Amino acid sequence: MKIVEMKLHTILLTLLGVFTCSADYSPLSYVDRPCGTDLSNLWLDVIAVVDNSRGMTNKGLSYVASSILSVFGENTRIGSNAFEPRTTRLGLVTYNSVATQKADLNQYQSIEDAHNGIFGALSTTADTTESYLFTGLELAEKMFNDQSFNSTRAYYKRVVIVYASEYNRYAPFDARPIAERLKLTDVHIITVAYEQPGSVGLLNGLSQIASPGFSFSSEYGAGNIVEEVQNALLQSNCFCPRDWIQYRGSYSDPASIRYGVCLQPVNVPKVWAAAKIECTHRWNDSHLATEFNQAKHEFILSAAQGGYLGFKQPYQYHIGLNFVNGAWVWDQPAGQPPVNLQSWSNWQTGFPSSPSSQSGVSNIQSGVTTKWNNVGTFTTPASYICETYSCDTDNYCDSRYMKTK
Template sequence: MKLSILLATVSGCLALYDPSSYTDRPCGDDITNLWLDVVAVVDNSKGMRFDGLQSIAASLVSVFGAGTRIGVNSTEKRTTRVGLVSYNEKARVNADLTTYTSFDDLFSGVYTALNDVSSTELSYLSNGLGAAADLFKKQSFGTTRDHYKKVVIVFASAFKGSGDLDPLPVAEKLRTDGAFIVTVAYDQDGNGDLMDKLNLIATPGFNFSNTEEGGNLIGKIQGALMQSNCFCPNNYDQYRVSFADKFSYRYGSCLLPVNIAASWKPAQMSCRNRKAYLATEFTQHKHDFIVKSVSSTTGFHPPLSYHIGLNQVLGKWVWDQPQGLPQIELRSWFNWSPTYPKKSSSFPGVQNLQNSNSTQWQNIDAFKVSTNYICEAYACDTDNYCDDNGTL
């Protein structure tokens, strides 16, 4: 699915992220603007015990209690729907994705649903996950909220089941369909074994315990939700700590390698027409990430060459920025090829050019040198709502 990003306003973006900090944009972290479809899957078997169930109820409402808009809103698209599934031997849908229309609904509904522990000791997480998958299938995928990211939050006291009751295939299907899985181990024995087992189904980095989070379980779950809510449109690479690991910490920056050659100035205009800009390389890490991105993109061939956002304006080297924002003066980490930059106002654009084992900056004529280029845009996140029409 293609997505188009709707930046609220330039001034709004400045208030949240200031490019002059000379750092790459982090993902938005405004929990009030979370926009997800979430299903909480709660183990209410005998092993959870009443105290555990009450702790889960308190944790769940606290996750969304800092102002997150619950339900749907005709004037604000950044809303979160929350469903609730309890499970033991079987699963029960306590609330589908349309039940809770406000935080008050969520508060009272969660405490009502999680007020009784089952009399059975049987606990089959596969049934709970299956019920969550069914809710997404019926009420999220293929609807006006199809482009909203899906998250399952599991609260479990056991990890059991084999064959048709094995939770691993159900979890794998959820992840394949694009859902994130957050797990919280309520390990009554306290030996860590349950957390290790839940790690098999959790999205990497999203596996937590009620006893091992330094008193910050709510913050950890909220952080996982905001990382889930930080993503890029199709064909864009999300800038992250590790290019090889798509689940490593993600930044709020999206990179689009364009494999149709253009000179520097038209490339800049092409990016702006995509509500983007020519990419920045504030650090060696960002540069190396882009090299790996273009190296894995069809249409980029050794020796690599591509335009980036560095350019000369009034005698100063500055980085391209979203239209309407001031360009940022080159400050630190320099990657010029030997004998560059050429001291000529006739060469105001910059390309990366591969020479032997390194890829370095060279300033060029902004209209006479045509090559591929890299666009960069802000990610879809709590600061930026993205709809499902068109391209970025």
């Protein structure tokens, strides 16, 4: 359902004439920026962890090899390039009763290298029925520790893609502790269950290993698996700087679709005009937040209600709506024109009032929610919400991200 939602969202944006390009995105159709979708610009460190026990079968391994290569495609930049940081390093681990490193993160330096290496490494199964995923995850963890965390790519997102035909959840073979440890170090885990006759509980078991929303099954067909894994990689490559919150479909559901938008509640009371200036210094292209729709409004309110950096009732915080040249408009990044207020509004009863003297807008608590009140831009100190673009395939973030960790 979430993949369908993402596709429909992308189609809608296309029909409406919205597209993203680097950091020049402008919400021409009054929607929030989506995460980048250019697979050729992926910049990740990825390790494929593949079950090569007899349960996978030679046919299954061939399918996995094709699937991995189809996920990345001929236009993805595999390897490292000193002149182009938007590259993806791809490592390969096989496992059965033990795990084996087939390719470290620096071995494949082109999609052709990956093609030859992966098909060669996944040509035949091992002569054992034992399949212990924890061995594969342990080796992937070691590879990240040795080749990624302490490298010049330390700020790149890391992903493990697991292809498994069996899952043993009983101690001492349970892979969940290692999976949780990886996720705590911000490694995303995608799992693909290669269903076999007689498989019981494989998909359910792997869903406990995967990051939220990243557990898939091969029974739906290779084409769907490729698209699902691609979307999971694009979502993994869509992230925010430290101390910024990724805007997503639901604040309470980490598996909901992410947007290419980051939010930062700031609990330092300032008048609206000062908050506007302060937001521009928080990150590249940052500005006071927009609330194009009720979902965005509720997401921001949920962040405040979660006690983010000391926000307390009664809630009051500035947003980017303000009155300029006879119209209510939303604040935008420096150099971009403001966006006129359109379909949805959230004014408190009796507001807006006298915009000539009260041209800024704050969310002020009214009952269990907050409502828009226009306020003086130099007279009403309050907390405020900043917004910026996410780091993704359309908006590369350099090592300054690493410095904020």
